[in-house]
Amino acid sequence: MTVRAVKGMNDILPAEVGRWHHLEQHFRSMAEKHGYAEVRTPVVEPTGLFVRSIGEATDIVEKEMYSFERHGDALTLRPEGTAGAVRAYVEHHVHTQEPVTRWYYMGPMFRGERPARGRYRQFYQLGCEIYGDAGPAADAEMIDMLVQFFRSIGIADLEVLVNSLGGAQTRPRYREALREHLLPRRDLLSDDSKRRLDTNPLRILDSKDERDIAALDGAPSITEVLDGDDLAHWSQLQQDLDLLGTPYRKEPKLVRGLDYYTRTLFEIRTSAGEVGAQNAIGGGGRYDGLVQELGGPSVPAIGFALGVERILLAMPEPDVEPPFLCAIAPIGARAAGQALILARELRAGGLRVDVDTRGAAGASVKAMLRRANAIHARVCLVLGDSELDAGQVQIKDLAARTQTVVPRADVVQHVLSLQAQGGPSGGHA
Numbered sequence: 001m002t003v004r005a006v007k008g009m010n011d012i013l014p015a016e017v018g019r020w021h022h023l024e025q026h027f028r029s030m031a032e033k034h035g036y037a038e039v040r041t042p043v044v045e046p047t048g049l050f051v052r053s054i055g056e057a058t059d060i061v062e063k064e065m066y067s068f069e070r071h072g073d074a075l076t077l078r079p080e081g082t083a084g085a086v087r088a089y090v091e092h093h094v095h096t097q098e099p100v101t102r103w104y105y106m107g108p109m110f111r112g113e114r115p116a117r118g119r120y121r122q123f124y125q126l127g128c129e130i131y132g133d134a135g136p137a138a139d140a141e142m143i144d145m146l147v148q149f150f151r152s153i154g155i156a157d158l159e160v161l162v163n164s165l166g167g168a169q170t171r172p173r174y175r176e177a178l179r180e181h182l183l184p185r186r187d188l189l190s191d192d193s194k195r196r197l198d199t200n201p202l203r204i205l206d207s208k209d210e211r212d213i214a215a216l217d218g219a220p221s222i223t224e225v226l227d228g229d230d231l232a233h234w235s236q237l238q239q240d241l242d243l244l245g246t247p248y249r250k251e252p253k254l255v256r257g258l259d260y261y262t263r264t265l266f267e268i269r270t271s272a273g274e275v276g277a278q279n280a281i282g283g284g285g286r287y288d289g290l291v292q293e294l295g296g297p298s299v300p301a302i303g304f305a306l307g308v309e310r311i312l313l314a315m316p317e318p319d320v321e322p323p324f325l326c327a328i329a330p331i332g333a334r335a336a337g338q339a340l341i342l343a344r345e346l347r348a349g350g351l352r353v354d355v356d357t358r359g360a361a362g363a364s365v366k367a368m369l370r371r372a373n374a375i376h377a378r379v380c381l382v383l384g385d386s387e388l389d390a391g392q393v394q395i396k397d398l399a400a401r402t403q404t405v406v407p408r409a410d411v412v413q414h415v416l417s418l419q420a421q422g423g424p425s426g427g428h429a
């Protein structure tokens with residue numbers, strides 16, 4: 001019986017990993033330029049952490065978590081990164097060490113969703129969190145950073161949706177207003193939304209079901225009922241985004257699937273590349289109450305998460321030169337040993353080296369050269385008994401299709417000078 005990967009969980013093979021590195025390096029560099037430092041938290045957390053933060057009446061907690069029991073503890077594979085980051089922030093009393101904390105993270109998340117293109121059960125997120133700054137300038141900078149980031153990796157076709165969910169004063173009032181609008185239309189709603197009407201009416205706003213969309217016609221919008229500080233925050237955010245020239249569209253129906261959000265909420269969508277129809281590649285928002293909810297001090301916060309697989313579908317092929325690679329083809333066992341020593345010297349000189357160790361057991365030079373071409377080596381050093389006896393190495397330039405014989409002592413210098421000259425890498429097999 002062959003064993004297959006779990007449905008919705010993918011292998012990322014080396015041929016694709018270059019694109020992942022490109023994206024991760026861009027993200028890391030962008031986050032660090034904006035003062036974020038990386039945090040790494042466990043993939044497994046106590047189940048209660050997610051129930052308390054994400055919220056009981058959310059799709060994630062209701063039906064998507066990978067939960068299990070071990071050693072008497074109820075545990076869950078993290079479905080998102082914010083809850084664990086907040087737990088770590090509280091647990092390590094980070095607020096006593098600095099007034100404002102900027103963290104970023106990258107890693108796998110787990111949700112038992114129905115797998116589809118761009119939707120998996122193990123998927124990767126890149127995220128940022130700011131703790132300790134309640135003002136709308138932090139929100140604007142974060143949204144602007146995302147737009148700059150997507151443009152820098154070649155995704156220019158972006159839609160930035162923003163909304164405000166209000167705060168402690170506004171939200172309960174809006175929830176009631178929405179419920180009042182929907183109660184007389186209860187029978188028109190989908191079954192899910194009938195249930196949400198009692199548990200979490202705001203979630204009905206982002207339902208894709210035609211019946212729910214029709215029932216919402218004429219419903220009050222949350223930004224209409226904002227007042228006081230909630231309204232001031234929302235207005236200032238828009239002014240800041242206008243000042244920065246950040247493109248955005250106000251979307252009063254944007255709620256997103258997590259309960260902990262307050263005030264600013266945003267989502268980035270694109271239909272670039274292979275993503276298909278307009279699809280969310282990231283989103284986030286403010287969660288001013290969550291740190292306290294999880295047992296910490298009253299510290300405001302805001303964050304976002306981006307979906308790596310979806311960004312990779314949207315991202316054009318990065319234009320990167322394949323790195324210079326030096327292959328060594330040893331002929332016979334004695335030469336193979338010497339090839340390993342030579343490789344060590346070349347690597348110490350900063351080169352990437354592939355020794356075809358099959359040569360020790362008699363692989364032919366032809367076979368080894370074919371492989372050197374296939375792995376895009378730029379040069380191949382051929383080393384046999386006659387070269388060893390003469391104290392020389394044969395250097396084949398696979399791009400220029402030329403060859404020279406160089407004294408053993410000069411090999412590292414010679415290959416380094418070929419690397420410095422640049423030029424194309426070797427051909428294909």
Ligand code: AMP
Pocket residue numbers: 080111113118119120121122123124125256257280281282283284305306307308309310
């Ligand atoms: P969320 O954590 O739900 O706010 O999602 C943030 C981003 O993560 C989304 O915009 C998606 O790009 C990505 N994402 C969420 N769920 C999945 C999934 N099941 N598979 C792949 N990407 C996902």
